[in-house]
Amino acid sequence: MPKSVKVNVEYLTRVEGHGNIVVDVEEGTIKECKLEIIESPRFFEAMLRGRSIFEAQHITSRICGICSCAHSLVSIQAAEDALGITPSHQTRELRRLLLHQEMLDSHILHIYILVLPDLMRVKSFVPLLETHEKVVRRALKMKKCVNDVCELIAGRHIHPITTVIGGFTKLPRRHELESMLRMLEDLKLDVDATVELFKGIKFPEFERETEYVALVRDDEEYPLLDGDIGSTDGVRKHKHQYRKITNEFIVPHSTAKHTRLSRESYMVGALARLNLNFDKLHPRAKEAAEALGFKVPNHNPYLNTVAQLIECVHCVEDSIAIVKNFLENGIDYSEEVSVGLNERGTIPVKAGRGVGAVEAPRGVLFHEYEIDDQGKIVGANCIIPTNQNLNNIEHDMKKLIPEILDNSEEEITLLLEMLVRAYDPCISCSTHFLDVKFVGKRSR
Amino acid sequence: MHEIKFVKALVEDLVKRARELGARRITRVRIKMGEFSEIDPEVVRFYLQNCDEKDLFEGCGVEIEPAQGQTLILDSFEYEE
Numbered sequence: 001m002p003k004s005v006k007v008n009v010e011y012l013t014r015v016e017g018h019g020n021i022v023v024d025v026e027e028g029t030i031k032e033c034k035l036e037i038i039e040s041p042r043f044f045e046a047m048l049r050g051r052s053i054f055e056a057q058h059i060t061s062r063i064c065g066i067c068s069c070a071h072s073l074v075s076i077q078a079a080e081d082a083l084g085i086t087p088s089h090q091t092r093e094l095r096r097l098l099l100h101q102e103m104l105d106s107h108i109l110h111i112y113i114l115v116l117p118d119l120m121r122v123k124s125f126v127p128l129l130e131t132h133e134k135v136v137r138r139a140l141k142m143k144k145c146v147n148d149v150c151e152l153i154a155g156r157h158i159h160p161i162t163t164v165i166g167g168f169t170k171l172p173r174r175h176e177l178e179s180m181l182r183m184l185e186d187l188k189l190d191v192d193a194t195v196e197l198f199k200g201i202k203f204p205e206f207e208r209e210t211e212y213v214a215l216v217r218d219d220e221e222y223p224l225l226d227g228d229i230g231s232t233d234g235v236r237k238h239k240h241q242y243r244k245i246t247n248e249f250i251v252p253h254s255t256a257k258h259t260r261l262s263r264e265s266y267m268v269g270a271l272a273r274l275n276l277n278f279d280k281l282h283p284r285a286k287e288a289a290e291a292l293g294f295k296v297p298n299h300n301p302y303l304n305t306v307a308q309l310i311e312c313v314h315c316v317e318d319s320i321a322i323v324k325n326f327l328e329n330g331i332d333y334s335e336e337v338s339v340g341l342n343e344r345g346t347i348p349v350k351a352g353r354g355v356g357a358v359e360a361p362r363g364v365l366f367h368e369y370e371i372d373d374q375g376k377i378v379g380a381n382c383i384i385p386t387n388q389n390l391n392n393i394e395h396d397m398k399k400l401i402p403e404i405l406d407n408s409e410e411e412i413t414l415l416l417e418m419l420v421r422a423y424d425p426c427i428s429c430s431t432h433f434l435d436v437k438f439v440g441k442r443s444r
Numbered sequence: 445m446h447e448i449k450f451v452k453a454l455v456e457d458l459v460k461r462a463r464e465l466g467a468r469r470i471t472r473v474r475i476k477m478g479e480f481s482e483i484d485p486e487v488v489r490f491y492l493q494n495c496d497e498k499d500l501f502e503g504c505g506v507e508i509e510p511a512q513g514q515t516l517i518l519d520s521f522e523y524e525e
Binding site: 003004005 | 461465520521522523524525
């Protein structure tokens with residue numbers, strides 16, 4: 001006869017973490033230290049198969065609501081590579097402007113909403129509403145500003161609609177450019193105020209030199225939209241050879257693949273970009289770096305947040321320069337394109353393979369598509385920045401834990417959470433509730 | 445896409461409780477699930493049939509009672525020793 005047991009336990013169903021940090025330390029020695037990723041795979045690459053290359057950017061932008069512009073742009077770049085299309089200078093400048101807005105949007109979100117509460121020693125952004133109302137209002141205003149600029153360029157601030165293979169379906173009118181300039185000039189003041197705020201904030205001291213990977217270019221442009229792939233260990237490869245950069249491999253405790261290059265792990269993102277391309281930043285961004293006490297080479301992953309703030313200064317300055325240039329020299333509206341699914345065959349299609357490599361806010365992002373002679377996708381591969389950072393985060397944790405073992409479990413938990421959050425992983429919004437499981441912290 | 449974490453937590457808790465009671469087999473599980481829980485009941489059934497402890501759930505009946513909001517409650521279970 002079965003026995004019956006009444007339990008009545010509630011499990012919260014809000015998103016509270018798809019990542020677990022598991023730490024097991026015995027007599028000062030790490031027995032286990034891993035970042036478990038238990039998020040279910042989403043099979044976007046399979047969804048793309050059989051679809052037209054001309055709709056790939058609309059599908060892949062759904063991979064991420066924060067990085068939807070980067071996914072769109074890398075998707076278009078890969079498609080144009082496969083089709084043999086070179087975008088015009090005007091298109092490239094508008095795409096750079098769009099990517100800058102996403103970089104600003106994502107970095108502002110991370111700096112203010114996810115990292116600042118840690119540094120202010122509160123649990124989340126919400127308590128700051130009472131203690132730092134001006135700061136909260138500034139953060140929300142900054143986000144609204146970049147979202148509005150993004151909407152003027154791409155039709156809406158997430159999942160851009162006007163950016164397609166060959167260019168833009170609608171180009172911004174003069175009054176829209178003037179509106180963008182006003183908003184960006186205003187944003188510049190708020191970015192400066194953010195730099196002032198962070199001047200007085202101390203980050204945890206920790207160093208682990210690793211390999212840093214980002215896009216690189218031979219000209220003076222700070223590479224975000226395109227370029228070769230370079231590393232601080234001297235590797236440089238064309239984007240077509242991206243698989244020789246990522247060298248993906250599977251680990252049992254993560255549904256996301258890990259990557260490595262010249263060493264056991266590598267890092268992508270703002271800190272990697274600054275370690276490789278600091279000289280190409282806008283002069284005001286370099287001034288901000290000096291004011292924040294940030295120097296390259298920099299091996300403290302906690303300072304990825306500071307690197308993001310420095311990039312915010314660069315992106316707002318470069319955005320203003322791009323918009324001013326359009327206002328001075330005008331926009332060629334004959335470049336507006338109407339492609340759709342290329343039903344009219346305005347773009348010649350041939351079978352081929354193309355690769356895109358774009359710097360998303362969290363690091364270099366790759367898309368690769370193989371298409372048939374009808375423009376149907378027969379194979380796709382997408383490698384996102386967070387995947388590339390997971391292995392590096394684990395190696396950071398393995399070096400950090402012995403250095404902080406004398407702290408309380410609560411302090412160790414916070415420092416580990418802050419480390420993971422510093423990478424701004426796509427599981428970032430959940431890592432405020434990231435489970436830290438102490439399997440054991442047994443002392444001598 | 446986030447549901448696996450919650451289902452895993454619920455099943456792990458259920459297995460722990462059943463093992464502590466000396467259960468050889470869980471014959472019935474009753475779960476209350478809110479309309480906004482964003483969890484597909486089929487995921488729970490699939491998980492029980494394919495988890496590491498699937499032998500424990502062989503022939504197990506799963507009752508899912510609709511509830512309000514985002515509720516996810518392990519209400520009760522029946523087992524054999």
